[in-house]
Amino acid sequence: MTEERSHEEDPAPQEHEDAEKPRVGLFYCGGAMSSVGELTGVAAFEVLKRLGPKEVGMGCVSALAAGIPKHFRTMHGLERVVVIDGCPNSCVRKIVEQTGTRMEAYINFGKDLKIKKVGPFKPLAYSQEDLERAVEAILNAVQSTP
Amino acid sequence: MSNNNIPENALFVCFGGMSNVGTLTGLASLEAVRQVEPGRAGIFCLGGLPTEAPIVLNKTRAAQRIITVDGCPLNCARKIVEQAGFVPYKTINLVEDCGIKKGPPQAYYGDEEMQVAVKAIVDAIGNNQFSPAPGSAD
Numbered sequence: 001m002t003e004e005r006s007h008e009e010d011p012a013p014q015e016h017e018d019a020e021k022p023r024v025g026l027f028y029c030g031g032a033m034s035s036v037g038e039l040t041g042v043a044a045f046e047v048l049k050r051l052g053p054k055e056v057g058m059g060c061v062s063a064l065a066a067g068i069p070k071h072f073r074t075m076h077g078l079e080r081v082v083v084i085d086g087c088p089n090s091c092v093r094k095i096v097e098q099t100g101t102r103m104e105a106y107i108n109f110g111k112d113l114k115i116k117k118v119g120p121f122k123p124l125a126y127s128q129e130d131l132e133r134a135v136e137a138i139l140n141a142v143q144s145t146p
Numbered sequence: 147m148s149n150n151n152i153p154e155n156a157l158f159v160c161f162g163g164m165s166n167v168g169t170l171t172g173l174a175s176l177e178a179v180r181q182v183e184p185g186r187a188g189i190f191c192l193g194g195l196p197t198e199a200p201i202v203l204n205k206t207r208a209a210q211r212i213i214t215v216d217g218c219p220l221n222c223a224r225k226i227v228e229q230a231g232f233v234p235y236k237t238i239n240l241v242e243d244c245g246i247k248k249g250p251p252q253a254y255y256g257d258e259e260m261q262v263a264v265k266a267i268v269d270a271i272g273n274n275q276f277s278p279a280p281g282s283a284d
Contacts, residue, residue, distance in 0.1 A: 031191030058163020091193030
């Protein structure tokens with residue numbers, strides 16, 4: 001599993017990549033060295049479950065950081081981009097800024113929602129109340145008028 | 147667990163949401179870490195590498211081995227780890243190595259795909275029992 005692989009673009013794009021794009025893209029941290037990082041992903045997927053794939057879609061932050069052109073094009077085709085960080089490191093915001101991409105709304109669970117960061121390496125150490133507050137904040141950011 | 151409570155194996159996981167396999171990397175890695183002995187592996191913050199977050203860089207340097215887990219053939223996690231100057235000990239790609247079909251996020255996956263992905267990650271973690279360097283105090 002260590003052989004060299006290098007693909008600027010996905011060598012085998014799938015049919016779904018030409019499918020209708022969601023209105024809003026959620027670009028979340030998903031880091032798991034702390035509870036709030038993991039919570040960004042869990043809460044974002046809960047929002048997808050509630051609003052459906054026509055309204056929201058998940059983004060690949062790693063693809064932005066890795067400089068994958070297709071993902072920049074996808075991001076720029078969205079009506080609204082919501083960026084979600086868990087902790088004060090604000091990595092997703094920095095990646096978006098460093099790559100010159102865009103965001104219409106930004107949420108940091110620590111700074112904005114005062115959700116406690118628990119770690120290191122305790123990705124599931126968030127409460128149900130934390131999850132509900134996180135989901136509510138993302139729903140508000142998705143549904144706000146641009 | 148190695149020195150300073152750093153897991154022996156640092157997992158850098160895509161957990162992107164634009165495809166089913168990206169999502170599966172995150173969920174399968176959580177399950178794999180749960181299945182192995184405490185301290186053998188931890189999921190690190192992939193976003194902390196390109197942004198040079200000191201805590202992430204320091205903990206990554208302190209880990210004994212790095213394993214990347216990518217979902218699709220773009221291999222973003224592996225690229226980010228390498229661009230940060232680290233060398234993965236093992237790289238796993240769920241499409242290329244596990245034969246899992248890439249689909250849209252809402253396609254999800256079945257129990258079988260989850261089990262295949264978890265096994266690949268557990269195997270990567272499990273076959274590299276750490277040997278202290280010669281002269282090490284440990």
